[in-house]
Amino acid sequence: xxxxxxxxxxxxxxxxxxxxxxxxxxxxxxxxxxxxxxxxxxxxxxxxxxxxxxxxxxxxxxxxxxxxxxxxxxxxxxxxxxxxxxxxxxxxxxxxxxxxxxxxxxxxxxxxxxxxxxxxxxxxxxxxxxxxxxxxxxxxxxxxxxxxxxxxxxxxxxxxxxxxxxxxxxxxxxxxxxxxxxxxxxxxxxxxxxxxxxxxxxxxxxxxxxxxxxxxxxxxxxxxxxxxxxxxxxxxxxxxxxxxxxxxxxxxxxxxxxxxxxxxxxxxxxxxxxxxxxxxxxxxxxxxxxxxxxxxxxxxxxxxxxxxxxxxxxxxxxxxxxxxxxxxxxxxxxxxxxxxxxxxxxxxxxxxxxxxxxxxxxxxxxxxxxxxxxxxxxxxxxxxxxxxxxxxxxxxxxxxxxxxxxxxxxxxxxxxxxxxxxxxxxxxxxxxxxxxxxxxxxxxxxxxxxxxxxxxxxxxxxxxxxxxxxxxxxxxxxxxxxxxxxxxxxxxxxxxxxxxxxxxxxxxxxxxxxxxxxxxxxxxxxxxxxxxxxxxxxxxxxxxxxxxxxxxxxxxxxxxxxxxxxxxxxxxxxxxxxxxxxxxxxxxxxxxxxxxxxxxxxxxxxxxxxxxxxxxxxxxxxxxxxxxxxxxxxxxxxxxxxxxxxxxxxxxxxxxxxxxxxxxxxxxxxxxxxxxxxxxxxxxxxxxxxxxxxxxxxxxxxxxxxxxxxxxxxxxxxxxxxxxxxxxxxxx
Numbered sequence: 001x002x003x004x005x006x007x008x009x010x011x012x013x014x015x016x017x018x019x020x021x022x023x024x025x026x027x028x029x030x031x032x033x034x035x036x037x038x039x040x041x042x043x044x045x046x047x048x049x050x051x052x053x054x055x056x057x058x059x060x061x062x063x064x065x066x067x068x069x070x071x072x073x074x075x076x077x078x079x080x081x082x083x084x085x086x087x088x089x090x091x092x093x094x095x096x097x098x099x100x101x102x103x104x105x106x107x108x109x110x111x112x113x114x115x116x117x118x119x120x121x122x123x124x125x126x127x128x129x130x131x132x133x134x135x136x137x138x139x140x141x142x143x144x145x146x147x148x149x150x151x152x153x154x155x156x157x158x159x160x161x162x163x164x165x166x167x168x169x170x171x172x173x174x175x176x177x178x179x180x181x182x183x184x185x186x187x188x189x190x191x192x193x194x195x196x197x198x199x200x201x202x203x204x205x206x207x208x209x210x211x212x213x214x215x216x217x218x219x220x221x222x223x224x225x226x227x228x229x230x231x232x233x234x235x236x237x238x239x240x241x242x243x244x245x246x247x248x249x250x251x252x253x254x255x256x257x258x259x260x261x262x263x264x265x266x267x268x269x270x271x272x273x274x275x276x277x278x279x280x281x282x283x284x285x286x287x288x289x290x291x292x293x294x295x296x297x298x299x300x301x302x303x304x305x306x307x308x309x310x311x312x313x314x315x316x317x318x319x320x321x322x323x324x325x326x327x328x329x330x331x332x333x334x335x336x337x338x339x340x341x342x343x344x345x346x347x348x349x350x351x352x353x354x355x356x357x358x359x360x361x362x363x364x365x366x367x368x369x370x371x372x373x374x375x376x377x378x379x380x381x382x383x384x385x386x387x388x389x390x391x392x393x394x395x396x397x398x399x400x401x402x403x404x405x406x407x408x409x410x411x412x413x414x415x416x417x418x419x420x421x422x423x424x425x426x427x428x429x430x431x432x433x434x435x436x437x438x439x440x441x442x443x444x445x446x447x448x449x450x451x452x453x454x455x456x457x458x459x460x461x462x463x464x465x466x467x468x469x470x471x472x473x474x475x476x477x478x479x480x481x482x483x484x485x486x487x488x489x490x491x492x493x494x495x496x497x498x499x500x501x502x503x504x505x506x507x508x509x510x511x512x513x514x515x516x517x518x519x520x521x522x523x524x525x526x527x528x529x530x531x532x533x534x535x536x537x538x539x540x541x542x543x544x545x546x547x548x549x550x551x552x553x554x555x556x557x558x559x560x561x562x563x564x565x566x567x568x569x570x571x572x573x574x575x576x577x578x579x580x581x582x583x584x585x586x587x588x589x590x591x592x593x594x595x596x597x598x599x600x601x602x603x604x605x606x607x608x609x610x611x612x613x614x615x616x617x618x619x620x621x622x623x624x625x626x627x628x629x630x631x632x633x634x635x636x637x638x639x640x641x642x643x644x645x646x647x648x649x650x651x652x653x654x655x656x657x658x659x660x661x662x663x664x665x666x667x668x669x670x671x672x673x674x675x676x677x678x679x680x681x682x683x684x685x686x687x688x689x690x691x692x693x694x695x696x697x698x699x700x701x702x703x704x705x706x707x708x709x710x711x712x713x714x715x716x717x718x719x720x721x722x723x724x725x726x727x728x729x730x731x732x
Contacts, residue, residue, distance in 0.1 A: 058321040059258070060353035062283075063343040063480065065321065068257035070109040070209070072320075073100060073337060074247035078264035079327035080116035088120055088167070092333055094174055096262070099337040100214065101178035108341075109209045111254070113217045113247040114167070118156050121163025125154055160221030171216050181213045186220040192249060205254055219246055248311035252318030259315050260340055261308055262327025267348035268292065268309060282345060282361060285354045286313055312350050322350040345483035355477060360441070363473040364490035367439030368414050370463075370471035375411050375437025377466060389693050390437045396726035400719055402706040404726070409697045411437035413492035416513075417678065418443045418481055418506060420498035423451035428676035429495070430459045430472050436696040441491065443475045443484060445498075481506060488512030495678050495691075500551075500606060516691060518656075518682040520606045520632040521551030523664045526623040526649065528640035529560040533568050535661055536639045537575050542663040543637070545579045549608045551680060552635050552657075552667040556586075556603065556613045558623045564592055564616060579610065586615030603630040620645050624652050631655065633682045635667040656682050656689040 059065055075096065082089050104110045168184045175182045185204065191197040208215050219242070244261065251259040269278040271293040281292070289309065312322040323340050325347025327333060332346065339346045358366065375390050395407040415438050419425040426442055433440035444452040456474040463469045475484070485494060485506060494515045496506045503519040525543055527536050543554035563569045576583060584600040585593065600613045603626075617623040620638070627636050637659035638649040646660040657667040667690060669677025674692025681687050687695030712719040 058316055058319055058350075058352060060351055061343075062345065062349050065258060065323075065341055065343045065349075068108070068321070068341060070111075070254065070256045070258075071103065071341070072111045072113060072247055072251045072254070072256045072259045074113040074243060074259065074261045075115060075327060076243070076261070076263045077115040077119065079262045080114060081119035088116055088123075088170065089328075090170075092328065093170070095334045096327065096337065097171070097174040098178070099335065101175060101180050102338065103341060104180055104212070104214060105178065111205070111209075111215045111217065111250065111256070112171075113243050113250060114171075115218070115243050117163040117167050117218060117221055118159045119163065120167045120170075121159035121161065122154055124162050124166065125159060157222050164218070164222065167218075168216060175214060181211075182216050183208050183213050185215055185217045187217065187246065188220050188223065192253075198253075202253060205250075217246065217250060219243060242307060244308050244311040245314075248315040248318075248320075248322075251315050251320040256320050258321045258323070258341075259312070260337060261312065261322065261324045262336070263305070263308065263324060264326065264328045265305065266326045266329065267324050267346075268305065279361075281348050282359060283349045283351050284309070284312075285351060286316065289313075316350045316352060324348045324350075343480065345480075345486060357476070360475055360477055360484065360487070361490060363441060363470075363475065364414055364439070364487065366470035367441055367473050368490075369439075370468040371411060371414065371433075371437060371439030374434065374463075374466070374468040374471050377468075389435060389697060393728050394699060396728055398722050398724040398726055399703070400708065400713070400722050403708050404704050406702040406704075407699050408702060410700050411439075412696055412698050414439040414441065414490060415493050415495060415678075415696065416441045416443065416484060416487075416491045417495045417497060418484070418502070419496075420445040420502060421447040422497075423448040423455055425497050426452055426455045426474075427459065429497075429678050430455075432676050432678055432693055432696055433472065434463070436693055438696055440472045441475055441484075442473065443481065482509040485509040485513060486511060497679055514686070516681050516683065516687060516695070517679050518551065518632060518634055520604075521553070521634045521680075522555050522604060522606050522630065522632040523552055523634055523667075524556045524558055524623075524627050524631055524636045525554050525664065526558040526617070526620070526627075526636070526638045527560060527563065527572070528620065528638060528642065528645055529562045530642040530645065531560075531563075531568075531639040532641055532661075533571060536568075537572060539637065539639055539661065539663050540572060541575055541579060543665055544576070544581055544612055545610065546663070546665050548610050550665065551606075552664050553608075554612060554664050555606055556615060556630070558615055558617050558626060559589075560623075561616050561618050576612070582609075582611040584611065584613045586613055588616040589614050592616065604632075606632075620649055624649065627653055627655070634680065635659070635664045637662060637664050656680065 059067070073096070075093075079096075080088055080093060100110050100112065164184075164186070168182075171182050171184075185201070187201065191201055205215055247259055247261065250256075265273050266280055268281045268284055270281055270291060271278045281288075292309070308324055312324060315322050323346070325332075325336055325340060327336060329336075332339070336346060390409060390411060392409045393406060394409065395405075397405045399405050415429075415433055417425070417429045417440065419429075419442070423444065426444065429442070430440060442452070442456065452474060453476075456472070459472050460469045463471055482505075484491070486509075488511065491513050494506060494510055494513050496503045496515065496517045500518075500520050503515075503517050507515045507517075507519060523543070525540055527540070540554065540557060544557075547553060557572075559569060559572075573583070583597045584605075585596045585598070586600055586603060590596040590599045597614075600615075603613060603615065605613065615626065617626055623638075633655045635657040636653050636655045638646055639661055640646050640649075650658045650660055657664075659666065666672075667680060669675065669680075669690035669692045672690050672692070674690055674694075677690045677692050678696065680690050681695070686698075708719065711717060713721060
């Protein structure tokens with residue numbers, strides 16, 4: 001951020017030197033002088049049907065936005081200006097210019113429709129007026145009168161005239177940092193009404209784009225009349241009375257692929273954003289206007305969200321895709337434009353193609369609602385295992401006389417399980433979610449699309465008999481995994497089932513939702529000097545060769561130093577060779593050999609195949625240190641006949657599963673007797689190891705009283721705490 005601060009300082013210093021007259025000229029388009037018309041210019045409907053761009057329809061899905069080549073970015077007044085409305089938000093503007101420059105340098109054709117001239121001019125005029133007043137008062141009344149100075153109300157057109165040159169100077173200074181040239185174009189509604197001026201404007205814009213120049217377009221606020229209501233936006237007519245309508249008109253005229261409208265809100269809400277129950281609309285379709293309640297306009301600017309929506313729908317009808325998003329939120333401003341172009345779930349996307357089924361947000365809400373109903377059903381109605389899980393009493397405490405506290409198990413809420421190509425995951429996870437009373441969203445791999453749909457249909461068919469069909473949903477829309485990981489208000493836990501790369505990607509993408517799982521399964525077997533040869537060979541073979549791709553397969557075999565160059569060690573090597581296991585030598589092991597196998601590239605490697613690393617350790621403490629340094633806290637085992645050594649190993653190895661004389665492949669929910677499992681967790685909070693039904697539950701506290709208040713237990717109060725543990729009755 002330091003470079004941005006320095007850059008802004010340079011811009012500020014440069015702009016402070018700009019006087020009323022700008023000495024440098026920038027490429028600028030101004031329509032020729034216009035004769036007076038009898039009718040008001042904003043009342044002239046210049047177009048009845050928006051032209052259709054040549055490529056055809058706008059993009060139907062967010063993921064298609066990556067294909068956009070010609071993009072119009074509209075910066076609202078609230079985005080460009082500071083909170084006090086007197087000056088520009090330089091840091092925010094610098095970040096937006098950087099994103100536009102990156103896209104421009106990628107070969108896209110970028111255009112900016114900007115506000116800000118009035119605010120910039122207001123800042124300059126206020127400064128000039130205050131300076132002039134202070135000089136006059138100092139000459140006539142003395143310094144004691146300076147505090148009484150007031151700034152008169154500034155006329156917007158005068159402010160625009162004073163601010164347009166400085167605003168363009170700022171844009172040019174910023175774009176120059178990225179070796180990009182910018183050109184200013186000022187327009188009014190008459191430039192679109194007059195056919196010749198329209199052609200001239202279009203020709204100018206096309207020529208600028210051809211020369212890789214970014215056009216900076218704004219309404220010529222120095223000459224436009226005061227705004228009027230947007231009555232002409234209610235049909236198929238649009239007039240240029242604010243920058244929303246200007247951006248929509250230009251996008252359609254220039255056959256832009258996408259229009260990005262940046263405002264001071266996250267997007268379009270179904271009701272005013274300030275209300276508690278307001279929900280952000282992810283995708284808006286023509287005809288949905290009746291379901292939206294619009295609030296007041298923003299603190300600055302001529303339009304409001306209603307004007308933006310009408311302009312967006314007009315542009316959509318003209319063949320341009322539209323996204324309305326926040327350009328002021330500090331967490332997203334630095335990458336909001338790039339995220340939109342990459343197809344991420346940002347703001348509100350306008351689409352003509354309405355999906356047949358519910359949205360992911362609606363699916364999550366239905367899953368939560370039916371999950372709550374499912375958790376309240378009797379065990380014999382839904383699942384016998386529910387009796388020992390949901391609502392189970394864990395602890396009872398008598399806090400005081402007549403004040404009893406209980407802790408019981410409850411479902412987590414809504415689970416999102418993302419799995420790859422194995423459709424057998426769907427019935428397993430669904431069964432666990434049903435038994436634990438959790439709502440469930442499933443996102444499967446495209447390799448098993450048809451199998452997933454059939455299995456999901458069977459699951460919902462079974463649930464429908466109890467009126468909770470929507471407790472389990474299969475996400476079949478085009479949402480990217482990264483977008484699903486952002487639904488922190490709808491999803492309570494994410495469980496990835498698949499490759500280590502999938503798990504890492506989900507852990508990285510999830511910002512506010514906990515992820516249950518492990519990114520790697522680097523499992524060790526330590527063969528101690530007191531190990532039994534037959535047990536060691538059997539356990540090593542099973543751990544590595546039974547299913548090499550499993551996360552609980554052995555990846556590193558640690559051998560006590562005393563076993564080297566013994567028949568014991570030779571038999572282990574012979575077994576691995578017979579099983580066609582490729583051996584990689586660790587650094588210490590390689591140092592003992594004249595001709596060793598290929599030395600391992602990293603001791604922190606999950607091979608997932610018939611490959612493993614062999615390393616030498618001095619003792620059990622050395623083995624534990626190696627496991628802690630290079631392991632993944634998944635599953636680690638020791639092979640020894642020494643109970644003392646085994647107990648030391650099991651107590652000191654900090655992994656989810658630690659075994660003695662047993663294969664690492666036992667690390668599995670089914671083999672543990674948990675039934676199905678949703679995965680194996682190496683996390684240290686909530687659930688660890690194979691996660692079955694218990695891992696999908698959390699707790700809540702129930703306090704039953706008789707009217708007690710905390711003040712009753714104060715120093716002068718009449719009651720005292722008991723904190724007596726009450727035995728928990730065992731369920732039969």
